[in-house]
Amino acid sequence: MPIPGGTHGVGRSLLRDDVFRRLRDAIVDGTFEPGEQLKDGELADWLGVSRTPIREALLRLGASGLVQAIPGRSTTVTTIDPRAVRDARDVIAAMHALAVRQVAGRLGDDELARMRAANRRFAEAVASGRVADALDADEELHRIPVAAAGNQALESVLDHFDPLVRRAEGQRFRHDGGASVQVHDRLIEALAAGDAEQAASVAFEIWHSLAPADEDPSS
Incomplete structure (x- = not known):
């Protein structure tokens, strides 16, 4: 092309x-x-x-x-290797779980409001089939607790592996993006309540459930 x-x-x-x-x-x-x-x-x-x-x-x-x-x-x-995507997904899931565990109960009202606003934009994009906009809103939402954690090593790992999993994210948002809106809400409320273990569990679930290109994202 x-x-x-x-x-x-x-x-x-x-x-x-x-x-x-x-x-x-x-x-x-x-x-x-x-x-x-x-x-x-x-x-x-x-x-x-x-x-x-x-x-x-x-x-x-x-x-x-x-x-x-x-x-x-x-x-x-390159042609994406599904095994490489799974490996990257597992690492990213662990990093996001670590980040939200560290910042649960510490995010300010402004940061929580920005996460909720990003999730609203995400929901609107998914509903109208704008996958690229959904990906951008999703990235903005998840980067807020990551930035708040202030762990540069963690951010470096995410920057390295994130591109490999974005294709799997796009696949999910085309098939079942509405479910992600609800899971985002659960994550935000756990962070607001200071429930570190619940926030970490939800964050890990969000990323670890991504399906590589050779898997059925609805399975």
């Missing part, structure tokens, strides 16, 4: 993380298909940025297993 046409650039002020998310999401949603070559010059033109943030983003995606750099050739989108 060629680089998409007609897409507006994202501006000179685009941050490295923004470039990374745009490329990650283009792989996750199938805009860039497995086996497709990604050339940094074409990607830079598409997003309206220099090649430097593109190359940095491709390095991060390579470390996460979404692309493979072949010496002397352009970078190629």
Whole structure:
């Protein structure tokens, strides 16, 4: 598939993380298909940025297993290994459980309000079939307790493995996103009540129940 046409650039002020998310999401949603070559010059033109943030983003995606750099050739989108997704899912589940256990009862009213607002946006996106928006709202919701925990090692692990599981998340949201709204509510209320063990249990359930691409997400 060629680089998409007609897409507006994202501006000179685009941050490295923004470039990374745009490329990650283009792989996750199938805009860039497995086996497709990604050339940094074409990607830079598409997003309206220099090649430097593109190359940095491709390095991060390579470390996460979404692309493979072949010496002397352009970078190629990988075919996702279901076993790698399961392994990443298990690690992410443990990290989110750890984060919410640490911050249960410590989140401020503003942080809890932002989680509830993100869940409302998530519910609206799922109801209207906007999977990309649902993924963004879900990421915002879960990153609030992670940021509050202030554990940089934990955040680094999540940044590394998150791209592999986003495809499984999208699959879930297409099939049964409504159920995730209710589970998010349970997580938020456990955090508000200071119930660390319940919050950790719900967080682990959310992530550990993600099904890789070779599994039925409704099973």
